[in-house]
């Protein structure tokens with residue numbers, strides 16, 4: 270492909286392999302032999318301490334290492350949380366629509382829960398509609414809504430927490446790409462406002478690479494035992510050497526340095542995308558760019574999302590419609606979700622230029 274605007278992938282070529290290799294060597298060299306045994310299902314005490322510090326410093330979270338569970342990315346974090354909630358008698362979980370309907374619904378079904386969609390508007394999830402579902406858990410992306418890119422408004426943040434308190438409910442916060450905020454400092458994690466009501470799930474899939482399969486859960490104390498138990502049943506704990514390497518990477522400042530570098534890289538790609546769209550398709554409005562590495566292009570109401578995606582594909586440009594993020598799969602209103610994490614600046618420009626006429630005439 271000339272340019273593939275696939276969402277959800279960071280710049281894989283920029284993975285700090287020398288730093289990672291250094292961190293693995295350091296971790297292995299310092300590792301007490303006892304660490305090779307079955308360990309605490311919550312994960313390495315060293316990494317839990319380090320990510321607690323990181324979550325407090327960078328995400329303004331109320332992180333206590335005792336109530337952290339290291340897991341295999343967001344995907345496992347969500348599954349574990351839903352299983353723990355099901356054990357506690359929760360029957361229905363709500364999720365944002367548009368969002369990730371397929372993955373939330375599959376994870377909910379596996380845990381024996383019913384999953385119900387709740388609409389998202391310009392302020393984030395509609396808390397009134399959430400209340401009407403009768404759900405006792407909700408999966409949200411407050412820092413940068415997936416896929417609309419909306420940042421959950423301050424009043425909505427409070428309303429969501431008030432909802433959870435009033436309904437003995439739990440908010441599952443997917444903190445997937447909060448490290449990358451361009452216009453100002455990232456908004457803090459929702460978990461920092463209500464540590465007893467929010468399960469916050471972080472991942473290194475955006476900050477380092479999806480293949481590492483490392484994430485962590487900040488657990489409300491009341492849910493911690495159930496989460497540790499399901500983690501223990503699931504896999505006895507995540508791979509320890511990788512955890513110790515990640516701890517070294519963060520402690521040494523190399524992780525922060527990587528993030529600083531990537532913020533610059535993504536900001537440049539974002540600028541290139543906006544410039545190319547302004548030049549080749551000035552009629553297409555773009556939103557959702559406050560954070561992360563995807564943008565939403567608003568096509569005109571009569572545009573054929575699928576037709577445009579197919580026509581672009583014939584020119585070797587990978588475009589992706591928002592319809593797959595909707596529970597109904599509706600192609601209206603037509604939108605493109607343009608990922609620019611793993612597309613170089615030149616490819617961004619070349620890709621948009623190659624489909625400029627399509628965007629102008631059919632977009």
Ligand SMILES: Cc1ncc(COP(=O)(O)O)c(C=O)c1O
Pocket residue numbers: 276277278341342343344345369410415443445471472473474479484
């Ligand atoms: C909304 C959202 N959350 C989280 C993730 C990360 O999942 P994981 O940590 O399992 O790789 C993704 C991956 O694309 C995502 O789209």
